[in-house]
Amino acid sequence: MEIRRHEGELAELKDDRVFTWPNLVVKEFLAAIIVTIGILFYSFYVDAPLSELADPAHAENPAKAPWYFAGLQEQLVYFDPWYAGVVLPSLIVVGLMLLPYLDNNPKGNGYFTFRERKFAIVVFLSGYVFWYLLVYIGTVLRGPYWTFFWPWQEWTHSFPAPAPLHNLPLPLGIALLVGFYTVGLLFPLYIKKGTLFHNLDIIRYALTMGLILTMIGTAGKMILRLAFNIKYIIATPWINI
Amino acid sequence: MKIPDLKKKLPDLKKKLMDSVNEIWRTVFRHGFKDTPRNRALIIISNVWLHLHPTQVREHGTKIRFTWCMGGITFFVFLFELVTGILLMYYYTPDVNKAYADIADLMYVVPYGRLLRNTHRWGAHAMVITVSIHMLRVFLSGSYKAPRQFNWVIGVLLLLLTFLLSFTGYLLPWDQLGYWAITVGMNMGRATPFLGYEGPFANLLGMTINNDVRFALIGGTTIGAPALLRAYVWHCVAIPLIAAALMMIHFWRIRKDGGISGRL
Numbered sequence: 001m002e003i004r005r006h007e008g009e010l011a012e013l014k015d016d017r018v019f020t021w022p023n024l025v026v027k028e029f030l031a032a033i034i035v036t037i038g039i040l041f042y043s044f045y046v047d048a049p050l051s052e053l054a055d056p057a058h059a060e061n062p063a064k065a066p067w068y069f070a071g072l073q074e075q076l077v078y079f080d081p082w083y084a085g086v087v088l089p090s091l092i093v094v095g096l097m098l099l100p101y102l103d104n105n106p107k108g109n110g111y112f113t114f115r116e117r118k119f120a121i122v123v124f125l126s127g128y129v130f131w132y133l134l135v136y137i138g139t140v141l142r143g144p145y146w147t148f149f150w151p152w153q154e155w156t157h158s159f160p161a162p163a164p165l166h167n168l169p170l171p172l173g174i175a176l177l178v179g180f181y182t183v184g185l186l187f188p189l190y191i192k193k194g195t196l197f198h199n200l201d202i203i204r205y206a207l208t209m210g211l212i213l214t215m216i217g218t219a220g221k222m223i224l225r226l227a228f229n230i231k232y233i234i235a236t237p238w239i240n241i
Numbered sequence: 242m243k244i245p246d247l248k249k250k251l252p253d254l255k256k257k258l259m260d261s262v263n264e265i266w267r268t269v270f271r272h273g274f275k276d277t278p279r280n281r282a283l284i285i286i287s288n289v290w291l292h293l294h295p296t297q298v299r300e301h302g303t304k305i306r307f308t309w310c311m312g313g314i315t316f317f318v319f320l321f322e323l324v325t326g327i328l329l330m331y332y333y334t335p336d337v338n339k340a341y342a343d344i345a346d347l348m349y350v351v352p353y354g355r356l357l358r359n360t361h362r363w364g365a366h367a368m369v370i371t372v373s374i375h376m377l378r379v380f381l382s383g384s385y386k387a388p389r390q391f392n393w394v395i396g397v398l399l400l401l402l403t404f405l406l407s408f409t410g411y412l413l414p415w416d417q418l419g420y421w422a423i424t425v426g427m428n429m430g431r432a433t434p435f436l437g438y439e440g441p442f443a444n445l446l447g448m449t450i451n452n453d454v455r456f457a458l459i460g461g462t463t464i465g466a467p468a469l470l471r472a473y474v475w476h477c478v479a480i481p482l483i484a485a486a487l488m489m490i491h492f493w494r495i496r497k498d499g500g501i502s503g504r505l
Contacts, residue, residue: 017297019281024294024303031310032317039321039367043359050348053341054420056463063421066411068369068404073425082440085429096397099380100390108383110502112307117383124380239434239441 061144070138071131077146078222080240088218092127095211099124102208104200119196127215165231173234177241180220184213293492295500302501307382311375315403316488318368322406325361326477333413335473337466340415365407372403384502392494395487402484409476415469423464423472431455 051060065073075084107116114121141148143155168176188196188209197205224230234241272283282296301307332351333343347354376396379385385393408426412419431437435446436454443453450462460467495501 016300018300018303019278020294020296020298021281021284021291023300024298025285025291027303027305027310028313028317031314035314035317035367036321039318039360039364040356042363043356046359046363047348047355048359048362049418050344050414051417054337054415054417056420058417059424060417060421063425065422065425066408067366068407069426072429076429081429081432082434082437085426086433086437086440093397093401096400097394100385100387100393103386106386109386110382110384111504112382121381128377 062142062146064139064142067135067139071134074134074138074142075218078225079218082239083241091211091214092131098207098211102200102204102211104204123212130215130219163229165225165229167232167235168230170234170236173232173241176233180217181210181213184216185209295496298501299503301503307503308501309374309378311371311378315368315371315375316492318364318371319484319488322361322364322368323481325357325364328357329361330477335413335470337415337469340413340469344414344416365410368403369407372400376400382502386502389494389498389502392491392498395491395494399484399487399491402480402487406476406480406484409472409480412464412469412472413476420464423459423468427455427459427464430458 064070072084072089075088078084079088103117103120105117105120107113108120137148140151143149144157147159149155167173185206188194200208221230221233224233232240271287272280274280285291285294285296329347332347332354334340344358347358349355351357379393379396385396408423412423431450431453432440433454434440435442436448437443438448438450438453438455440448450456456462458468458471459465460471
Protein backbone atom coordinates (compact mmCIF):
# COMPACT_ATOMS: atom_id res chain seq x y z
CA MET A 1 0.00 0.00 0.00
CA GLU A 2 2.66 2.39 1.12
CA ILE A 3 4.71 1.82 -2.00
CA ARG A 4 1.73 2.07 -4.29
CA ARG A 5 0.64 5.35 -2.76
CA HIS A 6 4.17 6.64 -3.11
CA GLU A 7 4.19 5.65 -6.77
CA GLY A 8 0.91 7.41 -7.28
CA GLU A 9 2.36 10.61 -5.87
CA LEU A 10 5.38 10.36 -8.10
CA ALA A 11 3.21 10.10 -11.17
CA GLU A 12 1.51 13.36 -10.29
CA LEU A 13 4.76 15.24 -9.65
CA LYS A 14 6.41 16.63 -12.72
CA ASP A 15 9.37 14.30 -13.11
CA ASP A 16 12.16 16.59 -14.23
CA ARG A 17 14.97 14.46 -12.84
CA VAL A 18 18.13 13.91 -14.84
CA PHE A 19 21.12 11.65 -14.24
CA THR A 20 23.75 13.22 -11.98
CA TRP A 21 26.38 11.62 -14.19
CA PRO A 22 27.13 13.37 -16.44
CA ASN A 23 24.73 16.33 -16.15
CA LEU A 24 25.85 17.67 -12.76
CA VAL A 25 29.27 16.04 -12.29
CA VAL A 26 30.58 17.52 -15.54
CA LYS A 27 29.73 21.03 -14.36
CA GLU A 28 31.34 20.40 -10.97
CA PHE A 29 34.56 19.20 -12.60
CA LEU A 30 34.55 22.19 -14.92
CA ALA A 31 33.98 24.56 -11.99
CA ALA A 32 36.84 22.91 -10.06
CA ILE A 33 39.18 23.29 -13.05
CA ILE A 34 38.23 26.92 -13.63
CA VAL A 35 38.65 27.78 -9.93
CA THR A 36 42.04 26.04 -9.83
CA ILE A 37 43.21 27.91 -12.93
CA GLY A 38 41.89 31.17 -11.48
CA ILE A 39 43.72 30.77 -8.16
CA LEU A 40 46.92 29.64 -9.91
CA PHE A 41 46.88 32.60 -12.30
CA TYR A 42 46.19 35.11 -9.54
CA SER A 43 48.88 33.55 -7.34
CA PHE A 44 51.36 33.64 -10.20
CA TYR A 45 51.02 37.39 -10.61
CA VAL A 46 50.15 38.60 -7.09
CA ASP A 47 52.26 37.69 -4.07
CA ALA A 48 50.69 36.98 -0.69
CA PRO A 49 51.62 39.79 1.71
CA LEU A 50 54.57 39.26 4.04
CA SER A 51 55.67 42.24 6.12
CA GLU A 52 58.63 42.48 8.50
CA LEU A 53 59.25 40.07 11.36
CA ALA A 54 56.72 40.50 14.18
CA ASP A 55 57.90 43.08 16.69
CA PRO A 56 55.76 43.53 19.82
CA ALA A 57 57.58 46.80 20.55
CA HIS A 58 56.55 48.51 17.31
CA ALA A 59 52.83 48.69 16.64
CA GLU A 60 51.65 48.89 13.06
CA ASN A 61 49.81 52.12 12.35
CA PRO A 62 47.12 51.46 11.37
CA ALA A 63 46.99 47.92 12.77
CA LYS A 64 44.26 46.26 10.79
CA ALA A 65 42.32 43.05 11.25
CA PRO A 66 41.99 40.84 8.16
CA TRP A 67 39.49 42.40 5.73
CA TYR A 68 36.58 40.10 6.70
CA PHE A 69 36.83 41.37 10.29
CA ALA A 70 37.60 44.98 9.33
CA GLY A 71 33.88 45.80 9.54
CA LEU A 72 33.88 44.88 13.23
CA GLN A 73 37.06 46.87 13.74
CA GLU A 74 35.38 49.81 12.04
CA GLN A 75 32.59 49.54 14.63
CA LEU A 76 35.24 50.19 17.31
CA VAL A 77 34.99 53.84 16.29
CA TYR A 78 31.39 53.93 17.44
CA PHE A 79 31.27 51.36 20.23
CA ASP A 80 33.40 49.93 23.00
CA PRO A 81 35.16 46.67 22.14
CA TRP A 82 32.76 44.57 24.21
CA TYR A 83 30.00 45.45 21.76
CA ALA A 84 31.88 45.90 18.46
CA GLY A 85 34.10 42.87 18.90
CA VAL A 86 32.04 40.42 20.94
CA VAL A 87 28.34 41.15 21.36
CA LEU A 88 27.66 42.44 17.84
CA PRO A 89 29.27 39.48 16.03
CA SER A 90 27.60 37.07 18.48
CA LEU A 91 24.24 38.66 17.74
CA ILE A 92 24.90 38.35 14.01
CA VAL A 93 25.70 34.64 14.34
CA VAL A 94 22.76 33.94 16.65
CA GLY A 95 20.45 36.01 14.45
CA LEU A 96 21.53 34.10 11.35
CA MET A 97 21.00 30.77 13.09
CA LEU A 98 17.55 31.83 14.25
CA LEU A 99 16.59 33.13 10.80
CA PRO A 100 14.85 29.99 9.48
CA TYR A 101 12.83 29.73 12.68
CA LEU A 102 11.83 33.40 12.67
CA ASP A 103 10.87 33.58 9.00
CA ASN A 104 7.64 31.56 8.94
CA ASN A 105 6.51 32.87 5.56
CA PRO A 106 5.79 29.66 3.60
CA LYS A 107 6.16 31.38 0.24
CA GLY A 108 9.35 31.54 -1.76
CA ASN A 109 10.58 28.11 -0.60
CA GLY A 110 13.17 26.95 -3.09
CA TYR A 111 12.97 29.56 -5.80
CA PHE A 112 14.02 33.16 -6.36
CA THR A 113 11.32 35.69 -5.67
CA PHE A 114 11.29 39.20 -4.28
CA ARG A 115 7.56 39.90 -4.53
CA GLU A 116 6.49 37.05 -2.24
CA ARG A 117 8.90 37.85 0.61
CA LYS A 118 9.81 41.53 0.43
CA PHE A 119 10.24 42.04 4.19
CA ALA A 120 12.71 39.18 4.71
CA ILE A 121 14.77 40.06 1.66
CA VAL A 122 14.95 43.79 2.44
CA VAL A 123 16.09 43.06 6.03
CA PHE A 124 18.67 40.46 5.04
CA LEU A 125 20.10 42.45 2.14
CA SER A 126 20.33 45.58 4.32
CA GLY A 127 22.43 43.64 6.83
CA TYR A 128 24.52 42.04 4.09
CA VAL A 129 25.26 45.36 2.40
CA PHE A 130 25.86 47.07 5.78
CA TRP A 131 28.47 44.41 6.65
CA TYR A 132 30.37 44.82 3.38
CA LEU A 133 30.11 48.61 3.52
CA LEU A 134 31.82 48.52 6.93
CA VAL A 135 34.39 46.06 5.55
CA TYR A 136 35.11 48.45 2.68
CA ILE A 137 35.45 51.48 4.96
CA GLY A 138 37.64 49.61 7.45
CA THR A 139 39.90 48.08 4.80
CA VAL A 140 40.27 50.89 2.27
CA LEU A 141 39.27 54.19 3.84
CA ARG A 142 41.05 54.07 7.20
CA GLY A 143 44.60 55.32 7.55
CA PRO A 144 46.98 56.08 10.43
CA TYR A 145 45.24 56.33 13.82
CA TRP A 146 42.18 54.92 12.04
CA THR A 147 41.59 58.31 10.43
CA PHE A 148 39.18 58.49 7.54
CA PHE A 149 40.65 59.08 4.09
CA TRP A 150 38.83 59.02 0.77
CA PRO A 151 40.33 56.68 -1.84
CA TRP A 152 41.78 59.66 -3.74
CA GLN A 153 43.37 61.19 -0.64
CA GLU A 154 46.89 60.38 0.41
CA TRP A 155 47.42 58.88 3.86
CA THR A 156 49.21 61.43 6.05
CA HIS A 157 49.92 61.83 9.73
CA SER A 158 48.99 65.53 9.65
CA PHE A 159 45.24 65.71 9.78
CA PRO A 160 43.05 68.14 11.74
CA ALA A 161 42.41 67.12 15.34
CA PRO A 162 39.05 65.34 15.56
CA ALA A 163 36.22 67.27 17.19
CA PRO A 164 35.83 66.66 20.94
CA LEU A 165 33.26 64.04 21.83
CA HIS A 166 30.70 64.20 24.58
CA ASN A 167 28.27 61.82 26.24
CA LEU A 168 24.52 62.18 26.55
CA PRO A 169 23.28 62.86 30.07
CA LEU A 170 22.42 59.49 31.65
CA PRO A 171 18.63 60.01 32.03
CA LEU A 172 18.35 61.25 28.46
CA GLY A 173 20.43 58.33 27.19
CA ILE A 174 18.34 55.73 29.01
CA ALA A 175 15.13 57.42 27.83
CA LEU A 176 16.47 57.46 24.26
CA LEU A 177 17.40 53.76 24.30
CA VAL A 178 14.20 52.58 25.98
CA GLY A 179 12.14 54.89 23.76
CA PHE A 180 13.86 53.60 20.62
CA TYR A 181 13.06 49.95 21.38
CA THR A 182 9.52 50.74 22.61
CA VAL A 183 8.60 52.81 19.58
CA GLY A 184 10.33 50.30 17.32
CA LEU A 185 8.36 47.41 18.79
CA LEU A 186 5.03 49.26 18.67
CA PHE A 187 5.42 51.03 15.33
CA PRO A 188 4.85 47.94 13.07
CA LEU A 189 1.57 47.25 14.89
CA TYR A 190 0.10 50.28 13.12
CA ILE A 191 1.34 49.40 9.64
CA LYS A 192 -1.05 47.32 7.52
CA LYS A 193 -3.16 46.62 10.63
CA GLY A 194 -0.24 44.86 12.34
CA THR A 195 0.12 42.13 9.70
CA LEU A 196 3.71 41.49 10.75
CA PHE A 197 2.72 40.85 14.36
CA HIS A 198 -0.15 38.56 13.41
CA ASN A 199 1.97 36.58 10.96
CA LEU A 200 4.89 36.09 13.34
CA ASP A 201 3.07 35.75 16.66
CA ILE A 202 4.51 37.14 19.86
CA ILE A 203 7.78 35.21 20.40
CA ARG A 204 8.91 35.37 16.79
CA TYR A 205 7.86 39.01 16.63
CA ALA A 206 9.81 39.99 19.76
CA LEU A 207 12.98 38.20 18.60
CA THR A 208 12.74 39.45 15.00
CA MET A 209 12.10 43.05 15.96
CA GLY A 210 14.71 42.91 18.74
CA LEU A 211 17.37 41.83 16.24
CA ILE A 212 16.26 44.24 13.52
CA LEU A 213 16.11 47.18 15.95
CA THR A 214 19.59 46.34 17.22
CA MET A 215 20.83 46.40 13.62
CA ILE A 216 19.12 49.76 12.98
CA GLY A 217 20.31 51.05 16.36
CA THR A 218 23.90 50.13 15.50
CA ALA A 219 23.64 52.24 12.35
CA GLY A 220 21.81 54.93 14.34
CA LYS A 221 24.61 55.24 16.88
CA MET A 222 27.02 55.71 13.97
CA ILE A 223 24.91 58.64 12.76
CA LEU A 224 24.75 60.15 16.27
CA ARG A 225 28.53 59.96 16.45
CA LEU A 226 29.19 61.32 12.97
CA ALA A 227 26.59 64.09 13.06
CA PHE A 228 26.60 65.14 16.73
CA ASN A 229 29.96 63.89 18.07
CA ILE A 230 28.27 61.68 20.65
CA LYS A 231 30.61 59.16 22.24
CA TYR A 232 28.25 57.32 24.54
CA ILE A 233 24.48 57.28 24.77
CA ILE A 234 24.76 55.66 28.16
CA ALA A 235 27.91 56.17 30.20
CA THR A 236 28.16 54.44 33.57
CA PRO A 237 31.12 53.18 35.61
CA TRP A 238 30.13 49.61 34.74
CA ILE A 239 29.20 49.71 31.09
CA ASN A 240 29.15 52.21 28.24
CA ILE A 241 26.89 52.10 25.21
CA MET B 242 58.66 -21.14 -32.60
CA LYS B 243 57.94 -20.58 -36.24
CA ILE B 244 56.60 -17.22 -37.43
CA PRO B 245 53.32 -18.59 -38.86
CA ASP B 246 52.65 -20.24 -35.50
CA LEU B 247 53.00 -16.91 -33.67
CA LYS B 248 50.68 -15.18 -36.13
CA LYS B 249 48.03 -17.75 -35.36
CA LYS B 250 48.41 -17.38 -31.62
CA LEU B 251 48.67 -13.55 -31.47
CA PRO B 252 44.91 -12.72 -31.47
CA ASP B 253 44.47 -15.32 -28.73
CA LEU B 254 47.18 -13.71 -26.60
CA LYS B 255 45.69 -10.26 -27.14
CA LYS B 256 42.32 -11.47 -25.92
CA LYS B 257 43.89 -13.04 -22.83
CA LEU B 258 45.73 -9.81 -22.05
CA MET B 259 42.57 -7.73 -22.40
CA ASP B 260 40.68 -10.20 -20.23
CA SER B 261 43.23 -9.81 -17.43
CA VAL B 262 43.13 -6.02 -17.68
CA ASN B 263 39.37 -6.16 -17.64
CA GLU B 264 39.41 -8.42 -14.60
CA ILE B 265 41.57 -5.99 -12.65
CA TRP B 266 39.49 -3.00 -13.82
CA ARG B 267 36.36 -4.78 -12.62
CA THR B 268 37.79 -5.11 -9.11
CA VAL B 269 38.30 -1.34 -8.96
CA PHE B 270 35.30 0.02 -10.84
CA ARG B 271 32.01 -1.84 -10.65
CA HIS B 272 30.56 -0.36 -13.79
CA GLY B 273 31.10 -0.75 -17.52
CA PHE B 274 32.11 1.78 -20.14
CA LYS B 275 28.89 1.76 -22.10
CA ASP B 276 26.74 4.88 -21.73
CA THR B 277 23.62 3.19 -20.40
CA PRO B 278 21.24 4.41 -17.67
CA ARG B 279 22.42 1.49 -15.53
CA ASN B 280 26.06 2.55 -15.82
CA ARG B 281 25.23 6.22 -15.21
CA ALA B 282 23.62 5.21 -11.94
CA LEU B 283 26.43 2.79 -11.04
CA ILE B 284 29.12 5.42 -11.63
CA ILE B 285 27.56 7.47 -8.84
CA ILE B 286 26.56 4.82 -6.32
CA SER B 287 29.63 2.60 -6.66
CA ASN B 288 32.05 5.48 -6.03
CA VAL B 289 32.58 6.59 -2.48
CA TRP B 290 33.30 10.20 -3.48
CA LEU B 291 30.56 10.60 -6.05
CA HIS B 292 27.93 8.88 -3.93
CA LEU B 293 27.60 12.13 -1.97
CA HIS B 294 25.27 12.78 -4.90
CA PRO B 295 22.00 11.01 -5.60
CA THR B 296 21.96 9.14 -8.92
CA GLN B 297 19.40 11.57 -10.26
CA VAL B 298 18.78 15.22 -9.48
CA ARG B 299 16.02 17.57 -10.46
CA GLU B 300 17.03 19.39 -13.59
CA HIS B 301 17.04 22.90 -12.12
CA GLY B 302 19.56 21.65 -9.53
CA THR B 303 22.14 21.30 -12.30
CA LYS B 304 21.61 24.87 -13.50
CA ILE B 305 24.29 27.39 -12.51
CA ARG B 306 21.71 30.18 -12.67
CA PHE B 307 19.91 28.50 -9.77
CA THR B 308 22.77 27.17 -7.58
CA TRP B 309 25.45 29.70 -8.60
CA CYS B 310 27.67 26.65 -7.88
CA MET B 311 28.99 28.46 -4.82
CA GLY B 312 28.50 25.71 -2.22
CA GLY B 313 30.33 23.21 -4.39
CA ILE B 314 33.12 25.67 -5.14
CA THR B 315 33.51 26.45 -1.43
CA PHE B 316 33.90 22.73 -0.70
CA PHE B 317 36.39 22.40 -3.55
CA VAL B 318 38.42 25.37 -2.29
CA PHE B 319 38.41 23.77 1.17
CA LEU B 320 39.96 20.62 -0.36
CA PHE B 321 42.39 22.81 -2.30
CA GLU B 322 43.40 24.51 0.97
CA LEU B 323 43.78 21.10 2.61
CA VAL B 324 46.25 19.94 -0.05
CA THR B 325 48.26 23.17 -0.22
CA GLY B 326 48.12 23.45 3.57
CA ILE B 327 49.59 19.97 4.07
CA LEU B 328 52.37 20.79 1.60
CA LEU B 329 53.12 24.02 3.49
CA MET B 330 53.29 22.09 6.77
CA TYR B 331 56.38 20.23 5.44
CA TYR B 332 58.27 23.52 5.43
CA TYR B 333 56.83 25.36 8.41
CA THR B 334 57.72 25.25 12.12
CA PRO B 335 55.30 26.89 14.59
CA ASP B 336 58.13 28.42 16.62
CA VAL B 337 58.58 32.19 16.99
CA ASN B 338 62.28 31.86 16.18
CA LYS B 339 61.72 29.86 13.01
CA ALA B 340 58.28 30.65 11.60
CA TYR B 341 59.17 33.88 9.79
CA ALA B 342 62.36 32.42 8.31
CA ASP B 343 60.43 29.37 7.12
CA ILE B 344 57.94 31.58 5.30
CA ALA B 345 60.78 33.65 3.83
CA ASP B 346 62.37 30.39 2.67
CA LEU B 347 59.10 29.42 1.03
CA MET B 348 59.02 32.76 -0.77
CA TYR B 349 62.64 32.82 -1.93
CA VAL B 350 64.26 29.37 -1.71
CA VAL B 351 61.83 26.45 -1.88
CA PRO B 352 61.03 25.42 -5.48
CA TYR B 353 57.47 26.54 -6.22
CA GLY B 354 57.22 27.60 -2.56
CA ARG B 355 56.08 31.08 -3.47
CA LEU B 356 53.33 29.75 -5.73
CA LEU B 357 52.34 27.26 -3.01
CA ARG B 358 52.03 29.92 -0.33
CA ASN B 359 50.27 32.36 -2.66
CA THR B 360 47.68 29.79 -3.70
CA HIS B 361 47.01 28.89 -0.07
CA ARG B 362 46.62 32.52 0.92
CA TRP B 363 44.43 33.59 -2.00
CA GLY B 364 42.46 30.36 -1.76
CA ALA B 365 41.60 31.26 1.83
CA HIS B 366 40.32 34.68 0.76
CA ALA B 367 38.40 33.06 -2.10
CA MET B 368 36.77 30.65 0.34
CA VAL B 369 35.54 33.46 2.59
CA ILE B 370 34.01 35.16 -0.46
CA THR B 371 32.43 32.05 -2.00
CA VAL B 372 30.94 30.87 1.30
CA SER B 373 29.31 34.26 1.85
CA ILE B 374 27.92 34.29 -1.72
CA HIS B 375 26.65 30.75 -1.11
CA MET B 376 24.81 32.01 1.96
CA LEU B 377 23.33 34.85 -0.09
CA ARG B 378 22.09 32.41 -2.75
CA VAL B 379 20.56 30.07 -0.18
CA PHE B 380 18.83 33.01 1.44
CA LEU B 381 17.52 34.57 -1.78
CA SER B 382 16.14 31.26 -3.04
CA GLY B 383 14.45 30.59 0.30
CA SER B 384 16.32 27.30 0.59
CA TYR B 385 16.54 27.56 4.39
CA LYS B 386 12.79 27.11 4.74
CA ALA B 387 11.11 23.93 5.95
CA PRO B 388 12.35 21.23 6.00
CA ARG B 389 15.87 22.65 5.62
CA GLN B 390 15.99 24.94 8.68
CA PHE B 391 18.60 22.98 10.61
CA ASN B 392 20.93 22.66 7.63
CA TRP B 393 21.03 26.46 7.48
CA VAL B 394 22.12 26.46 11.13
CA ILE B 395 24.96 24.05 10.28
CA GLY B 396 25.80 26.35 7.38
CA VAL B 397 26.08 29.39 9.66
CA LEU B 398 28.49 27.42 11.87
CA LEU B 399 30.53 26.52 8.79
CA LEU B 400 30.61 30.19 7.77
CA LEU B 401 31.94 31.05 11.23
CA LEU B 402 34.55 28.27 11.03
CA THR B 403 35.67 29.58 7.62
CA PHE B 404 36.33 32.98 9.19
CA LEU B 405 38.16 31.39 12.12
CA LEU B 406 40.25 29.17 9.83
CA SER B 407 41.34 32.20 7.87
CA PHE B 408 41.92 34.24 11.03
CA THR B 409 44.07 31.62 12.79
CA GLY B 410 46.16 31.26 9.63
CA TYR B 411 46.81 35.00 9.62
CA LEU B 412 49.19 34.80 12.61
CA LEU B 413 51.31 31.91 11.34
CA PRO B 414 53.84 33.86 9.20
CA TRP B 415 54.72 35.71 12.43
CA ASP B 416 55.08 38.99 10.58
CA GLN B 417 53.93 42.47 11.60
CA LEU B 418 50.73 42.16 9.55
CA GLY B 419 49.53 39.01 11.27
CA TYR B 420 50.86 39.90 14.70
CA TRP B 421 49.00 43.19 14.92
CA ALA B 422 45.86 41.83 13.29
CA ILE B 423 45.68 39.17 16.00
CA THR B 424 46.43 41.89 18.57
CA VAL B 425 43.38 43.81 17.33
CA GLY B 426 41.32 40.64 17.62
CA MET B 427 42.58 39.81 21.10
CA ASN B 428 41.97 43.40 22.29
CA MET B 429 38.34 42.64 21.48
CA GLY B 430 38.54 39.27 23.23
CA ARG B 431 39.70 40.77 26.50
CA ALA B 432 36.63 43.07 26.41
CA THR B 433 34.18 40.14 26.42
CA PRO B 434 31.44 40.86 28.97
CA PHE B 435 31.93 38.76 32.13
CA LEU B 436 34.71 36.62 30.58
CA GLY B 437 37.34 39.17 29.53
CA TYR B 438 39.38 41.06 32.13
CA GLU B 439 38.65 44.45 30.51
CA GLY B 440 35.05 43.69 29.68
CA PRO B 441 31.97 44.94 31.51
CA PHE B 442 31.26 43.03 34.75
CA ALA B 443 34.62 41.24 34.61
CA ASN B 444 35.03 41.57 38.38
CA LEU B 445 31.89 39.51 39.00
CA LEU B 446 33.70 36.36 37.89
CA GLY B 447 37.06 37.55 39.18
CA MET B 448 38.64 37.94 35.73
CA THR B 449 42.25 39.08 35.55
CA ILE B 450 44.78 39.24 32.74
CA ASN B 451 45.96 35.70 33.49
CA ASN B 452 42.72 33.77 33.76
CA ASP B 453 40.28 35.29 31.28
CA VAL B 454 39.11 34.21 27.83
CA ARG B 455 41.96 35.99 26.05
CA PHE B 456 44.45 34.15 28.26
CA ALA B 457 42.84 30.87 27.23
CA LEU B 458 42.98 31.76 23.54
CA ILE B 459 46.63 32.86 23.40
CA GLY B 460 48.04 30.79 26.25
CA GLY B 461 49.62 33.78 27.99
CA THR B 462 49.26 37.42 28.86
CA THR B 463 50.94 38.61 25.65
CA ILE B 464 50.95 37.22 22.13
CA GLY B 465 54.02 35.01 22.13
CA ALA B 466 55.20 31.47 21.52
CA PRO B 467 52.13 29.73 23.03
CA ALA B 468 49.79 31.92 20.94
CA LEU B 469 51.59 30.89 17.77
CA LEU B 470 51.42 27.21 18.70
CA ARG B 471 47.73 27.47 19.57
CA ALA B 472 46.91 29.28 16.34
CA TYR B 473 48.84 26.56 14.48
CA VAL B 474 47.00 23.66 16.12
CA TRP B 475 43.60 25.33 15.73
CA HIS B 476 44.40 26.18 12.11
CA CYS B 477 45.92 22.88 10.95
CA VAL B 478 44.11 20.29 13.06
CA ALA B 479 41.23 21.29 15.30
CA ILE B 480 39.16 23.62 13.09
CA PRO B 481 39.58 21.56 9.90
CA LEU B 482 38.40 18.46 11.81
CA ILE B 483 35.38 20.27 13.25
CA ALA B 484 34.61 21.81 9.85
CA ALA B 485 34.92 18.41 8.13
CA ALA B 486 32.52 16.85 10.63
CA LEU B 487 30.00 19.65 10.09
CA MET B 488 30.43 19.39 6.31
CA MET B 489 29.56 15.70 6.48
CA ILE B 490 26.33 16.62 8.25
CA HIS B 491 25.71 19.54 5.89
CA PHE B 492 25.98 17.42 2.73
CA TRP B 493 24.20 14.39 4.18
CA ARG B 494 21.30 16.52 5.29
CA ILE B 495 20.85 18.09 1.85
CA ARG B 496 19.71 14.64 0.70
CA LYS B 497 17.86 13.75 3.88
CA ASP B 498 15.93 17.01 3.71
CA GLY B 499 14.66 16.23 0.23
CA GLY B 500 17.57 17.01 -2.09
CA ILE B 501 18.19 20.30 -3.82
CA SER B 502 15.53 22.87 -2.98
CA GLY B 503 13.04 23.86 -5.63
CA ARG B 504 9.40 24.44 -6.46
CA LEU B 505 7.24 21.46 -5.60
